[in-house]
Structure formats: C-alpha cells, structure tokens
Amino acid sequence: MKWSLWGLVLLGALPMAATAQKSTAEGIAEYRAMLADGNPAELFEARGEDLWKQARGPKKASLQACDLGKGPGVVKGAFVELPRFFPDTQRVQDLESRLLTCMETLQGISAAETAKTPFGQGEQKTLEGLVAWISAESRDMRFNLPQSHPQEKLAYEVGKRLFYLRGGPYDFACASCHGEDGKRVRLQDLPNLTKNPGAGNGFGAWPAYRVSSGELWSMQRRLNDCYRQQRFPYPGFASDATIALGVYMGVNGKDGASIAPALKR
C-alpha cells in the first residue's frame, strides 16, 4: 500500500520535473541563441573581406584572382564545395591550404612560413579573417563536395582510415567520440561525424568564434585541437592528413546546411 502510494506521488511529480528542468543541450542551445545576434565572427568577416581586396605581401597583390574552385575570384558557394582537387597544384585542398597557395602565388607570402606560424599570430591572423568571410559568403548553402576525381575519392578513403585510427597514450581515435550518436565530452554534445545530421552539423559549424577564448577557429585549428585532446602529436597545418579528414566529414555531411562562421561556447 505504502509503495503504490509512493509510486503515484512519483508519477505525478515526474512530468513536472521534466518541464522545470531543461536538458543541458537545450540550455546550451538557448545560450547560443542569446549570443547569435551579436556573433563576434562578424568582426572577423569584415576584416576578411578587406584582406581579400587589399594589396599585400612582397608582390603587392590582392587575393581577388584566387581560384577557390569555382573560378578566379568566385567566393560565393566555394566554401560548401571544399576540400576539392585543384589541377594547378595537383592536390586535394581545403580552404586554408588553398588560401596558403593563393597567398604564395599571388602575394608572395611563403606558405611554409605561414603553416609554421602559431595560431592567432602573423599571417595565421590573416587566415582567420579570410576563412570567416569566405565561409560566410556560403551561409545556408548546402554541402556538395565533389567526389569525381580519383584523388578526391582517395582523400575520402584516407580520411576514413584516419578517423578510425586508434593511437596515442589513450588509444584514442576520432571515432571514439564522434562515431556514435548521443556521446558528449563533459556537457558538450558531440556530433556523430560518420553520417548526417551529425556530419553536416559538425563540419558545417566551422570556422567558428569561440566565446571562451575570444578567437576565431578555422577547421584546421579545430582539428589541431581534436588531436591535442586525443594526445596525438600535432598534425601539420594544412597537411594532407587534416585535409583528408575534412573530405571525409564534408562528404558525409552532404546536403547539410553550412552555418559557418558559427558561434561556440
């Protein structure tokens, strides 16, 4: 008798508790919505647009002749089709590595030097602005990475293997956190990057402004930090490995909408 009464009381209390307490994910979503109105990524976008048009580097040239895959100077829609194969460099390139190529060939700024520069300094700061603006020009467009060239198919396969490659002192892989639904790190929900909607949401949210550090992170910096969290050695900036991972996530996220540059906590 006593038990069934308790049962009734508990049953009565449950729906109330459910309405009164938001899930963590809802709480974070609400926090993002409050901040979205004034996403400081806009400040980086404005800087990036100026940097694109500004004559810079030893050759005193702008980046307006840069081919991001849709022809020289075409920015709109370029982001949702990257990484892709570029015939001039004979490589599959993502946005950051392509910008390194353009900065080197057009402006004379050494790609190797920039790749070695720590994040947030020197020409890496230039890249932050550029990726913010270029990705913003494709906002709300859907990912459609080309997979027709053999190199692009190869990059996808390499990316997939890297995604599942376990290693480091914790025997970790990308897939340890991002290979299943409903995983999280502390309070942060983790997208399942092996399929949609996770792949589209996850891949499509970077570059992003991180409120906690006040920095704009490109996908390259995001991946660099993923590897830090896995206790792997740091990958090279714009290395083939990181680009291949980009291809793997981007192809998995096909038809997902890009919200970059997004806002992260």
Next chain:
Amino acid sequence: MSDPMRIRAQAQGDKVTVRVLVSHEMESGQRRDAAGKIIPAWFIQSISAVYDGKTVMSAQWGPAVSKNPFLQFSFKGGKAGDKISISWVDNHGDKRTDEAVIS
C-alpha cells in the same frame, strides 16, 4: 589601429533599438602570459551614443566586460534614415567613432 564596430539600428514606432558589436581585446589585467608576466589591462572605459547632437546612451565599462563585446540599447525619438554614432575611449586613450544609418 582598431577595427570598425558593427552597428545595426532599427526604428519601430518612436523607439530605436541599437545593437553594437565592438572589436576590442578587453584585457582584464588579471591574466598572465606564457612567461608568467601579467598582461597589462587594456579595456574600454567609456562608450556613448550620439543621436541628433544629443547623447542618448553613455556607459562606463571596466575590465570585467568580455572581449569583442556586444551592446544593445534602445532610445525614444529616433527616426529611420537618421544617423547614430557610437564612440568609445579605452584606458590607453585610444578612441574610435563609427556611424550607422537607422533603418
């Protein structure tokens, strides 16, 4: 050199809502760099909005305000098509003023 602010101002009835995104480091003076030395404080001390020659909002800020801060306020009597200007001064004495047209 400071970057421009992003200002959006919208009139609804006789009320104008202004939203400003300010580009500033807003260093608190409490943090240390990699060598253990304190990073000197660097923050906006005062910020104000002028419409039609009159100050419609003014605020004193301190080191507790975040990097790249977002500011929103509203005032009465503004008209669409008019200009609003926002100015700030930081503790280095650096200044910046940007204008926007009310839509």
